[in-house]
Amino acid sequence: MTFSELLQGILARVEGSIGIAIMGLDGLAIEHVQVPSKMDLGERVALIATSHATLLRNTMRMSSDTGVGALNELTLMSDNFLLVVRLIGREYFLIIILNPGGNLGRARFELRKAHLLLEKEFV
């Protein structure tokens, strides 16, 4: 299974999903896939994914400074989107972007499954 197939499968299974990416913490996408009907949001999705790299680096620093421990997962709910981020090792992350009414629980479940598949390759 290619990265693209893995991501497409997740988008198909998570209700309300818009886009998903495997990102480096340096802000560069390794692979990203979008729901075809949401292509108008493409640039925004890329921008959100890239911006999260910075946010995650800050959060990881804060977590280690305050004894919160290694960060595993982050969810963010805003007026326009739901986001779930799952760290893979210390250098990469998965991010999925949903409509505000999307299935957050399923998104978290799918990212955890994908994490297990990917962690062997991303260490």
Added chain:
Amino acid sequence: MTFSELLQGILARVEGSIGIAIMGLDGLAIEHVQVPSKMDLGERVALIATSHATLLRNTMRMSSDTGVGALNELTLMSDNFLLVVRLIGREYFLIIILNPGGNLGRARFELRKAHLLLEKEFV
């Protein structure tokens, strides 16, 4: 009901909770309460709550820059803690800190209820 009573009620209802606070985005606590058996974590809880003020300010800036929209809620899972943060208006937030095995869904539910009670006072 005082702020302290409100927070104590939430701690009592959320399994695995350690501490909870109403914070200003400037990093100053308005009220905070801890589970008595977890008092040894007191300083750490205060540090985590304060650090989140900075993190939230960064996240809110990123959200508005990238069109994610106004931030409502954030959850963070690390090796040592679960955290749920709920924004109240543009200046304040609720933060609850749980054990990794704590009841995240109940924590989110209780913070939403508290938000409804508090938003009239924090505008």
